[in-house]
Amino acid sequence: VDHVVVVGAGLAGVRTVEALRGRGFGGTITLVGRERHRPYDRPPLTKSVLLGESDTTFVDTDLAALRVAFRPGVSATALRPGAVETTEGELRYDGLVIATGADPVRLPGDGPQHVLRTLDDAHELRAALVPGARVVVAGAGWVGAEVATAARRAGCAVTVVEAGPAPLATAVGPEIGARTERWYDGVDLRLGSMVHSVEEGGVELVGGEFLDAHVVVAGIGVRPAVQWLADADLDLHNGVVVDEHLRASLPGTVAVGDCAAWWSRRFQDRLRVEHWDTALNAPEVAAASLLGEDAVYDPVPYFWSEQFGHMVQYAGHHPAGERLLYRGGSEGKWSAVWLRGDDSLAAVFAVDRPRDLVQGRRIIGAGSRLDAERLVDPDVPLRDC
Numbered sequence: 001v002d003h004v005v006v007v008g009a010g011l012a013g014v015r016t017v018e019a020l021r022g023r024g025f026g027g028t029i030t031l032v033g034r035e036r037h038r039p040y041d042r043p044p045l046t047k048s049v050l051l052g053e054s055d056t057t058f059v060d061t062d063l064a065a066l067r068v069a070f071r072p073g074v075s076a077t078a079l080r081p082g083a084v085e086t087t088e089g090e091l092r093y094d095g096l097v098i099a100t101g102a103d104p105v106r107l108p109g110d111g112p113q114h115v116l117r118t119l120d121d122a123h124e125l126r127a128a129l130v131p132g133a134r135v136v137v138a139g140a141g142w143v144g145a146e147v148a149t150a151a152r153r154a155g156c157a158v159t160v161v162e163a164g165p166a167p168l169a170t171a172v173g174p175e176i177g178a179r180t181e182r183w184y185d186g187v188d189l190r191l192g193s194m195v196h197s198v199e200e201g202g203v204e205l206v207g208g209e210f211l212d213a214h215v216v217v218a219g220i221g222v223r224p225a226v227q228w229l230a231d232a233d234l235d236l237h238n239g240v241v242v243d244e245h246l247r248a249s250l251p252g253t254v255a256v257g258d259c260a261a262w263w264s265r266r267f268q269d270r271l272r273v274e275h276w277d278t279a280l281n282a283p284e285v286a287a288a289s290l291l292g293e294d295a296v297y298d299p300v301p302y303f304w305s306e307q308f309g310h311m312v313q314y315a316g317h318h319p320a321g322e323r324l325l326y327r328g329g330s331e332g333k334w335s336a337v338w339l340r341g342d343d344s345l346a347a348v349f350a351v352d353r354p355r356d357l358v359q360g361r362r363i364i365g366a367g368s369r370l371d372a373e374r375l376v377d378p379d380v381p382l383r384d385c
């Protein structure tokens with residue numbers, strides 16, 4: 001491999017560049033990124049940036065020392081074997097890294113709306129969150145909950161419109177989600193309700209009610225950013241389909257981060273995880289695979305969120321049907337764990353209990369079984385269950 005082209009200059013893209021150089025790759029690397037910024041972290045966008053505690057979140061990396069030809073403001077538009085078409089001409093490659101992440105889904109309607117994916121999005125939204133502003137957030141998922149937190153803190157009047165029966169229901173199920181409902185104190189939380197369209201001056205809900213709003217935020221999820229690959233000779237299904245080595249179906253190609261759906265040996269399932277930890281760590285495997293080494297990506301996925309003053313963390317993967325047990329009541333600090341039929345741990349969800357998360361992630365990794373009766377006692381450390 002002489003020339004590697006990395007498409008997407010987010011965390012997964014830049015970490016793959018670092019991993020290639022870390023493995024001694026001495027050829028040319030071109031890093032193409034649609035945004036005009038150098039690579040930055042997204043988790044702080046809904047946290048410290050929206051709260052006004054920081055302005056930028058650049059990844060601590062030295063692009064010059066990495067000898068990478070960084071092309072900001074350039075989008076890939078198509079792929080054929082051996083060449084990426086971009087808005088600034090063709091780039092020939094003999095190794096390709098697809099790291100284009102995900103794009104936010106927008107609400108229907110012609111009225112103004114905010115999404116929150118980029119640094120520029122965060123700055124625009126922050127400027128709009130002024131005391132007394134009426135803010136409607138569509139979606140009580142991770143991003144919606146964090147935006148609502150920041151908007152409340154800024155002194156806005158916040159309404160959250162959620163289609164499901166509880167916050168976070170899509171991510172962790174309605175039962176756990178219902179335990180977070182009390183956190184929405186001071187927020188007008190509309191469950192089982194959907195935005196029909198965004199209009200000038202507010203949103204119309206399905207059913208006809210109109211909610212006045214100065215600021216409308218869509219927090220209804222993302223889609224893998226793979227439209228530019230639509231005509232490529234490459235398997236796409238909920239993102240770029242890759243094997244356990246993160247290799248795509250087109251030879252000499254790997255995919256990594258939010259856009260990649262990889263085969264997990266551990267969970268015997270195809271996973272596409274939109275979390276920072278994956279973008280941070282999968283690149284080591286992607287780089288190794290691209291250079292012909294034998295590496296497997298098989299993590300216990302991990303995620304955190306900071307909402308309404310709580311640190312929320314999740315590790316594992318829980319298909320529906322697994323047994324759900326709680327450690328602690330719904331007030332204060334508590335955790336939920338999913339057990340498989342053989343009492344091994346599938347996933348853990350921890351609220352202000354970081355030890356449960358760390359120990360649970362290790363237990364999932366080791367595949368050990370737990371004693372369900374000890375487990376429900378929050379005073380017994382998970383590792384002793």
Ligand code: FAD
Pocket residue numbers: 007008009010011012013032033034035041042043044045046074075076077099100101102116117118143225228256257258259273274275276277279302303304305306
């Ligand atoms: P991205 O970060 O999306 O980077 C992909 C880059 O590729 C983008 O810059 C994009 O513009 C560019 N691109 C796309 N298409 C093209 C193209 N055709 N040509 C060129 N460039 C292109 N995760 C957590 O674990 N915890 C959190 O608390 C958390 N908070 C988050 C808060 C927000 C607001 C957001 C948006 C995400 C959050 N995440 C969090 C998720 C985490 O940030 C993502 O999983 C991570 O950014 C994925 O990195 P990536 O490099 O795969 O994709």
